[in-house]
Amino acid sequence: xxxxxxxxxxRLRDCGLRPTRQRVALADLLxxxxxxxxxxxxxxxxxxxxxxPVSLATVYNTLHQFxxxxxxxxxxxxxxxxxxxxxxxxxxxxxxxxxxxxLDIPVSNLQIDNIPEPPEGMEIAHVDVxxxxxxxxx
Amino acid sequence: xxxxxxxxxxRLRDCGLRPTRQRVALADLLxxxxxxxxxxxxxxxxxxxxxxPVSLATVYNTLHQFxxxxxxxxxxxxxxxxxxxxxxxxxxxxxxxxxxxxLDIPVSNLQIDNIPEPPEGMEIAHVDVxxxxxxxxx
DNA sequence: CTGTGTGCAAACTCTTTGCATAAGT
DNA sequence: ACTTATGCAAAGAGTTTGCACACAG
Numbered sequence: 024x025x026x027x028x029x030x031x032x033x034r035l036r037d038c039g040l041r042p043t044r045q046r047v048a049l050a051d052l053l054x055x056x057x058x059x060x061x062x063x064x065x066x067x068x069x070x071x072x073x074x075x076p077v078s079l080a081t082v083y084n085t086l087h088q089f090x091x092x093x094x095x096x097x098x099x100x101x102x103x104x105x106x107x108x109x110x111x112x113x114x115x116x117x118x119x120x121x122x123x124x125x126l127d128i129p130v131s132n133l134q135i136d137n138i139p140e141p142p143e144g145m146e147i148a149h150v151d152v153x154x155x156x157x158x159x160x161x
Numbered sequence: 162x163x164x165x166x167x168x169x170x171x172r173l174r175d176c177g178l179r180p181t182r183q184r185v186a187l188a189d190l191l192x193x194x195x196x197x198x199x200x201x202x203x204x205x206x207x208x209x210x211x212x213x214p215v216s217l218a219t220v221y222n223t224l225h226q227f228x229x230x231x232x233x234x235x236x237x238x239x240x241x242x243x244x245x246x247x248x249x250x251x252x253x254x255x256x257x258x259x260x261x262x263x264l265d266i267p268v269s270n271l272q273i274d275n276i277p278e279p280p281e282g283m284e285i286a287h288v289d290v291x292x293x294x295x296x297x298x299x
Numbered sequence: 300c301t302g303t304g305t306g307c308a309a310a311c312t313c314t315t316t317g318c319a320t321a322a323g324t
Numbered sequence: 325a326c327t328t329a330t331g332c333a334a335a336g337a338g339t340t341t342g343c344a345c346a347c348a349g
Contacts, residue, residue, distance in 0.1 A: 044323095063313085064313090077331090084330085117283075126280070135272070136272045136274065139292075145294040145296060146297045147292055150292050152290050152291075154279070155237075157283065179349080215305085218306065218339090241338065302348090306343105315334105316336090318332095320331080323327085
């Protein structure tokens, strides 16, 4: 796994971020297991369990820095908590109401057609499709 | 406008909500001008300007009651504030990053194909497409 | 009258900030 | 050494809650 760590360090450096212990640890957790969507709280918890006691404020800072660097992005759900997504490409999500749970949409050929022109002077940064789910009534 | 007020009252009653002064006033503001997306703060401000000094807590309560009744819905954006949309049908939005502004997507024939099957026991409550905009770099 | 709704202020949750300490280069 | 990052605790923003008073039916 030394390689993985090295890659993370390089990746951080390329973004102009010093590969500190905390940032490397958080990046490892974020990127080691494929695409993830996590809240600050969740990542903080994971870091603690992994034996890297990072402060909450640092998790906030770090995730925002990663977001600015384009490594991760913020997910648009109407929950109180902010979800960060390690997959920055245009892709889509299920969001389970009530449970406040985000699920990846599996191998989807979901397609959006006729995306409208943005207003003058604006360009499209990202397209999000959120399919909101509820528990089926019997 | 007496008719409009009557309609609002009936509408509230049909949802099992007593048409109180505050609820009627808020519903009027919400539904008088076509589709809107407002924050609690904004609606509160409007009510005050309209000469109906409603408390913030009541605006929160009322908007949630309206949401439960299906009159309005919560909009999924990753902003700190919650946006409520008076249009409860599946339709779509521009969201201007930085400015935290929600725009309706104009007369769009935007179309989504191959919507994936929801997981076992779940059904689709709503589909949201959010096209995130940024100011175009010169 | 009786039950609901409203207003206020306090409580809560998530997030940000200020500043002293620690770590990276 | 010099600069940037971290941690802590306090502050901030948005939202919710508890309870006394007011209003609708």
